[in-house]
Amino acid sequence: MSKKSSVLKKVLIPLFIVILLASSGFYYVYSKSLGNIKTVKIPDNKEELNTKPDKEDPNAKSKALEKSSDITNIALFGIDTRADDYDGSRADSIMIASLDLTHKKIKLTSIMRDSFVSILGEKYDKINHSYAYGGPELTIKTINENFDMNIKDYVTVNFSALEQIVDAVGGVEIDVKDYEIDQISGSSLGVQTLDGQQALAYSRIRHAGDGDYERTVRQRTVLQNVINKVLEKKSLPQAIALISILSPFTQTSLDNGELIGLATTVFSSGITAMENTRLPVDGQAIGGTWDGVYYLKPDTLSKNVSYLHDFIYEETGYVPSPAVEEISNTIINTV
Known part of the structure; x- marks a missing residue:
């Protein structure tokens, strides 16, 4: 032969x-x-979601706005209602998940919930308020408008599922700090395996260490631990078990076929690496109280957007759109 x-x-x-x-x-x-996942379709046209063009878009007007078609961005929202209630909730956690087939990576970007942004049709406000104003659709529009993104789909998960997910993968290894011990029952100082209940408590810590900044790090750390275990083991029974656990706590714009397609792509693409970051970038935001309300104002939004695109697409020198520049200037001049 x-x-x-x-x-x-x-x-x-x-x-x-x-x-x-x-x-x-x-x-x-x-x-x-997947049968118990609640599918809620949202508009998928550029006008409705304010998405920016990708490299295959013949109508792309600016090279600065082109996006790689080998990188898929999906919005991840975490709500903490402890019930099957998605309406009127503020997003407790906002992330952009990037499936990067070019560089064989999954990238997670947390957006601080107090970030001061332009919410289309509403006002300048905290980005997590956009979910309460108009659900996942408005939050996607807000992310696309403020960060020059091309997101069309979302997944919302109730934090109530986290405990069961962590237990299903055998716990997550976490380096517990001295100021976190008192808020995690049964934990001790240093690297240890947390069970589901402990991991959930760890993810919810807000008033310790670096406040909400560190809280987003904890959430990404737990999620990254879970995903790494799944990618390393590549067990079909485990994947199916995790889907069964998650499905009653999940709402998404993706139908079953699209979810299966994404899962198949991840398992067959050879992706093993994960990277994560946070917006606003350290040192590029001003936190303070305006009119009695705490906000985190990007300083400047344009610099944060350039950083985000460098992180996701690994192409330096991204130039934000005129729309982002206008929003950035408005934020600077708002007192």
Whole structure:
């Protein structure tokens, strides 16, 4: 047998097995696990979500706004209602999840909930208020408008699911600081494996260390630990078990087929690396009280947007759009 024929068999046989599995119940198993996820479609056109063009968009008007089609950005929202209640809640956690097939990475960007931004159709306010004003759709519009993003889909998860998810992967390894011990029952100082209840308490800590800044780090750390365990093990039964746990606590704009497609892409792409960051960037924000309300004002928004695009797309020198520059100037001049 020729070397070329051997290579073809190595490629085609696994592909055939995947097709066989898909046609004989594999899709059904996933679909059954996803059955409890609440799908809420939102508009997917550029005008409604204010998305910026990608590299395949023939109508792109500015090279500065082009986005790689090999990088998919999805909004992640965490709410802490302790119930199946998504309406009227403020987003307790706001992240951008970037699936980067070019550099084989998953990237998580936290946006501080007190960040002072322009909320379309409303006013300048905390970004987490946009979720209460208009749900995930308005929050996506707000992210796209303020950060020159091209997000079209979202996943909202109730924090009540975190405890069960962490237990399902056998706990998460966390380096607990001395000022965190009292708020995590049964924990001690240093690196240790936290169970679900402890990890949830850890993620909720707000008034310790560097306040809400450090809280976003804790949330990303727990999430990154869970994802790393799944990626390393690559266990189909574990993945299905996690989906079954998450589904009753999840609302998304993605249908079952799209969710399965994303999961398949992650598992088949060879992605093993994860990176995370936070906006506003350290040293590029001013926190304070205006009219009796605490806000975190980017200083400047334009610099933060340039940093975000460098992080996600790994192409330095991003120039923010005129719309972002206008918002940035307004924020600076608002007292």
